[in-house]
Amino acid sequence: MKPRREDDLGTSPLGAHGFGGFLRSLLAGVPWSERAESNEALHFANPPTGMLRIHNANGRTRVIGEERTDIEILCRKVARAESDAGAESMLERIRLLDGRGSDGALELETEAPRKWNRRGHLDLELHVPRGTALDIMASNGRVAIEGLRSAVTARSSNGSVELCDVIGDVEVTTSNAKVCCCDTRGRLVARSSNGKIELDDHRGSVDASTSNGLIRCSLEELGKGGCQLATSNGRIILELPSEVDAEVDIRVDNGVIRNDRPLCKAARERSGQLRGKLGKGGAVVRLRTSNGSVSLR
Numbered sequence: 001m002k003p004r005r006e007d008d009l010g011t012s013p014l015g016a017h018g019f020g021g022f023l024r025s026l027l028a029g030v031p032w033s034e035r036a037e038s039n040e041a042l043h044f045a046n047p048p049t050g051m052l053r054i055h056n057a058n059g060r061t062r063v064i065g066e067e068r069t070d071i072e073i074l075c076r077k078v079a080r081a082e083s084d085a086g087a088e089s090m091l092e093r094i095r096l097l098d099g100r101g102s103d104g105a106l107e108l109e110t111e112a113p114r115k116w117n118r119r120g121h122l123d124l125e126l127h128v129p130r131g132t133a134l135d136i137m138a139s140n141g142r143v144a145i146e147g148l149r150s151a152v153t154a155r156s157s158n159g160s161v162e163l164c165d166v167i168g169d170v171e172v173t174t175s176n177a178k179v180c181c182c183d184t185r186g187r188l189v190a191r192s193s194n195g196k197i198e199l200d201d202h203r204g205s206v207d208a209s210t211s212n213g214l215i216r217c218s219l220e221e222l223g224k225g226g227c228q229l230a231t232s233n234g235r236i237i238l239e240l241p242s243e244v245d246a247e248v249d250i251r252v253d254n255g256v257i258r259n260d261r262p263l264c265k266a267a268r269e270r271s272g273q274l275r276g277k278l279g280k281g282g283a284v285v286r287l288r289t290s291n292g293s294v295s296l297r
């Protein structure tokens with residue numbers, strides 16, 4: 001057998017570039033096989049109205065309230081394409097657009113063109129004054145908000161929404177993802193089509209509903225607006241403060257009711273329904289599920 005010379009390695013399928021080069025040759029031209037990434041920091045003056053609107057179609061969005069007077073945005077652009085050149089070209093086309101609304105709000109919108117063999121997204125991390133009023137719309141990406149002292153509205157089609165340490169009225173809506181809130185204060189409205197809702201250590205009123213998923217809520221303080229929890233298919237778990245005045249109304253179509261609280265004038269009008277009073281009564285606690293159990297603790 002003829003000895004294999006070192007020069008002959010160049011004619012091998014692996015070639016001089018080894019196994020990595022061989023794989024790259026196989027993947028050449030495959031959609032999204034190559035990646036490009038860049039980071040950028042932007043600064044904006046805080047709008048006089050203190051209102052910020054964000055529309056991020058593809059990418060994660062995180063907003064952090066701090067003791068500051070300006071707005072800092074850390075942008076992470078990611079592009080994938082069939083080649084290195086294609087990924088770099090796509091990266092240059094990913095942008096963050098800014099403008100002013102008719103009400104003086106600062107409006108931010110991400111732009112990431114897509115093709116059948118190329119795609120990109122823009123992740124945003126914003127550091128804003130604590131008093132910033134926030135309105136976020138996200139199509140495909142997680143939303144996280146913390147440290148604000150103002151009203152928050154957040155909508156996401158395919159991505160979870162998480163809030164922590166927020167004081168102000170909150171309205172959260174997701175289509176196919178969960179909602180998680182902790183250490184919040186104010187009027188809290190949470191909606192999800194297909195996802196669970198978890199609310200921890202809230203002070204104020206609550207109105208939460210989901211089509212398919214668990215709802216778990218723990219209240220440090222019950223607001224005058226009461227607590228309304230409803231799900232079509234899932235459990236409901238509500239933990240109330242040890243001392244609370246409320247009117248309780250629970251209904252379950254297919255499931256059981258578990259009550260660990262002493263209710264005054266408790267009445268089971270029929271199977272799957274429980275009414276009663278906690279303390280002196282007052283704010284209404286209304287719990288509803290079609291298929292699942294309800295636990296009052």
